[in-house]
Amino acid sequence: MIYCFISGQKLQPFQTVNLSETVGPLFSLFRDEEHYSDSSPDRCRTCAVVGNSANLIRSHYGAIIDNHNFVFRMNHAPTKGYERDVGEKTTHRAIYPESAVDLENSTHLVLLPFKVLDLQWLISVFTTKNITRTYRAVKPTIKANKDKVMIINPEFMRYVYESWLKKQGKYPSTGFIMLMLALHICDQVNVFGFGASANGRWYHYFDHSHHQSVHAGVHRGGVEYDVILKLEQQQKIRMYRGW
Numbered sequence: 001m002i003y004c005f006i007s008g009q010k011l012q013p014f015q016t017v018n019l020s021e022t023v024g025p026l027f028s029l030f031r032d033e034e035h036y037s038d039s040s041p042d043r044c045r046t047c048a049v050v051g052n053s054a055n056l057i058r059s060h061y062g063a064i065i066d067n068h069n070f071v072f073r074m075n076h077a078p079t080k081g082y083e084r085d086v087g088e089k090t091t092h093r094a095i096y097p098e099s100a101v102d103l104e105n106s107t108h109l110v111l112l113p114f115k116v117l118d119l120q121w122l123i124s125v126f127t128t129k130n131i132t133r134t135y136r137a138v139k140p141t142i143k144a145n146k147d148k149v150m151i152i153n154p155e156f157m158r159y160v161y162e163s164w165l166k167k168q169g170k171y172p173s174t175g176f177i178m179l180m181l182a183l184h185i186c187d188q189v190n191v192f193g194f195g196a197s198a199n200g201r202w203y204h205y206f207d208h209s210h211h212q213s214v215h216a217g218v219h220r221g222g223v224e225y226d227v228i229l230k231l232e233q234q235q236k237i238r239m240y241r242g243w
């Protein structure tokens with residue numbers, strides 16, 4: 001059984017009829033090449049996982065972030081105007097329909113499919129452009145390189161939810177899923193822009209109107225952060241917390 005998450009609810013099985021109808025076109029439309037599953041003692045793939053926390057403001061981390069082989073960013077997080085603190089390189093951007101933005105030609109679009117409609121939306125983006133709504137209005141198309149599309153397997157999202165978060169919260173945050181992906185495909189993982197502000201709210205570096213409490217939202221921000229701290233203690237990752 002293939003599982004995925006449906007917005008606002010708990011972990012749900014994908015509807016298999018819709019899924020099999022959708023997966024065929026997906027595989028014919030997008031290349032199935034880059035899995036980053038190679039490994040060798042000589043390989044040192046450095047990755048910066050850049051969350052959207054306001055702790056990036058005045059951090060001056062831009063140059064350090066840009067110095068990584070892979071730079072993962074999430075959702076609509078901008079770089080323009082914030083280069084000094086967040087850098088300008090984006091090798092991979094994790095999105096879902098509701099958070100999509102235009103991408104540069106060299107950036108990988110990494111889709112996190114939370115529901116079957118997200119897969120259908122991705123097909124539509126590059127073909128008919130006729131999906132304009134999910135649970136809210138979404139962009140019918142975005143600028144993105146079709147040959148650089150990557151789709152996270154919903155099974156990987158379930159694994160992160162069950163094995164790393166012990167099913168706490170409704171589903172893992174985008175940033176947490178990308179951090180887990182980085183741990184699997186990178187040799188060195190440096191983490192930027194994660195963590196709530198001192199008042200316990202999830203502010204963005206680019207938008208001070210976002211102030212969802214980490215403990216009250218669909219993501220158990222506190223639980224995720226505890227896992228991240230443990231990974232840091234065990235020297236699996238390095239955290240850059242701002243100043």
Ligand code: C5P
Nearest residue numbers: 051052053173174175176194195202203
């Ligand atoms: O809010 P958004 O999901 O777009 O942010 C991207 C990711 O950055 C989140 O999924 C979360 O993992 C991380 N984040 C954080 N602390 C914040 C804001 C975001 O850890 N204050």
